[in-house]
Amino acid sequence: WEALWAEGQKHGACAYGTESMHVLRAEKGYIIVGQDTDGTVTPNDAALDWAVGKKKTDFVGIRGLMRPDLVAKGRKQLVGLxxxxxxxxxxxxxxxxxxxxxxxxxxxIGHVTSSYWSENCGRSIALALVAGGRDRMGKTLYVPMPNGTIEVEVTGMVFFDEKGERLNG
Known part of the structure; x- marks a missing residue:
């Protein structure tokens, strides 16, 4: 570790733990398959339909993506809270x-898939699967808990550096 750390310091490396990595990925809206998604979530539901080839006439899974129940209005979609x-x-x-x-x-109408305190944002952030999620942007929803009901606002999934200026700058 000491040799690795010494070499890393020459290149501006920093040490971090897995919890930090989870917070950083959530701040950018990067999902964890199996945590933020399950077998019912389509690329569109996860706002990843940009990754599906629109010009391809055939590929494994194309028929499934066209099933009426998988394109129905009101499906659970991944959003920020x-x-x-x-x-x-x-x-x-x-x-x-x-x-x-x-x-x-x-x-x-949905559930919280990831939730963290973000020091970068100075607030808590969360990802959730919510029925008709993208149509609810800016709306208030509620999370009933044993100690009271928590009000949340539906937002986009990117909480930090929304325009990607740090990433692409």
């Missing part, structure tokens, strides 16, 4: 509802 109180960090797996005053059992 910001808590109204920036100090509150959501629990991963927490359920999301549209109306916190509805009768129990409440209709759940």
């Amino acid at each position: 910001k808590t109204k109180d920036p100090k509150v960090v959501l629990e991963e797996g927490a359920q999301i509802v549209e109306d916190p005053g509805q009768a129990i059992p409440m209709k759940m």
Whole structure:
């Protein structure tokens, strides 16, 4: 480690842990397959349809991507969430509802897939799968918890350096 660290210092390297790596990837909206997605999430649901070849007439999976249930309106889509109180960090797996005053059992419209405190952003950030997520941008949703209901705003998935100026600069 000491030899590796000494060599790295010559090149401006820094040490970091896996939790830091998780926060950094979430700040940029980079997903973890299997955490932010599951077997039901399509590239479009994850805002990754840009990676699917539009000019290709055939490829493995093209028929599946055209199934009516996989292109239906209101599907769960990956979005960002910001808590109204920036100090509150959501629990991963927490359920999301549209109306916190509805009768129990409440209709759940999604869940938190990743959630962190971001020192770069000075606030908590989260990714979530939410029914019709992209159509809910700027809207307030609710996360009912045992100690009270947490208000969240639906946002884009990139929380830090949205325009990519640091990445591409």
